[in-house]
Amino acid sequence: MPRGCDHPDGCHTGALPVFASATVGARTWLLMEYTGPWADRVENTALPDTIAKLVRRALEHGVRPQLIRRPGRRTRPAHQGVRVIVAHSSGPEPWLASGIVAGPDDLDMDALMAGVVPESCILEDEPVFLVCTHAKRNACCARIGRPIARSLAEIWPDRVWETSHVGGDLYAANLVCLPHGLYYGSMSQAAALAAANAYRSGEVCLDRYRGRAGIPEPLQAAEHFARIHSGELSVGGVAVESSRLAGNATEAIVRCGDVLFQVVVEPAVLQAPCGTACAETITTYRLVSLDALARVRYVTPVPA
Helix, strand or coil, X not given: CCECCCCCCCCCCCCCCCCCCCCCCCCEEEEEECCCCCCCCHHHCCCCHHHHHHHHHHHHHCCEEEEEECCCXXXXXXXXXXXXXXXXXXXXXXXXXXXXXXXXXXXXXHHHHCCCCCCCCEXXXXXXXXXXXXXXXXXXXXXXXXXXXXXXXXXXXXXXXXXCCCCCHHHCCCEEEECCCEEECCCCHHHHHHHHHHHHCCECCCCCEEEECCCCHHHHHHHHXXXXXXXXXXXXXXEEEEEEEXXXXXXXXXXXXXXXXXXEEEEEEEECCCCCCCXXXXXXXXXXXXXXXXXXXXXXXXXC
């Protein structure tokens, strides 16, 4: 049986801290359109042969596989082959591309892992929004996520997808913005619209922002506190330059625009308020200290 809250709202009210909880292991993505039923895990789903092989190859290469479908009615795609969307989230210049593949060998997984657009895909310049609606994984994801996916799809019908589990059932409804891999949790329809609009403008909306995928959770926390302190909201305006462990704490040097901050965070465990099957406790982080260090000097190179 899928997990879920006994209370209509449960722990998904936005009251819990959601920051520093984005999925650490997702730096490269493979989204595959499949309108059939999803099992508890993608790899356990009875999939057509091509998609099943793509899932296996993705897992072997360290690529995160996701099943996707359009919000609303389940209709078979009109095209032949499998619609795929691939994304590379890490680094300063993430990208997203899409294509239709006839077989699993038509997608160059080695190129994808190397951060190169596969030849079978075409670069896109519009973001994609994923809303987790994976009922077999957690009933709350479908109950809360589906209305949000439908509402976003009314505005951007070609850019919004329902998706399988993205990580963090406790934070349903979950929204992922690609290609950067920005995670949002405990979303309402209004919060999801605000987050999507902010991302399309190149900014982060700090309300219910979980963090950026592929970054260790303590560093997500350091970036979060640096954004709050500095007011820097641009997606690429904040980055961890270096970090080290100091006992239970993490010390990070974080760049916000042209200012460096030393941010120290340590983990904290909170009791989940609803006492449901979603989770008994939640691990988050508290700010120990935050100090400005220096401005970063950028020198424009003189042409030879």
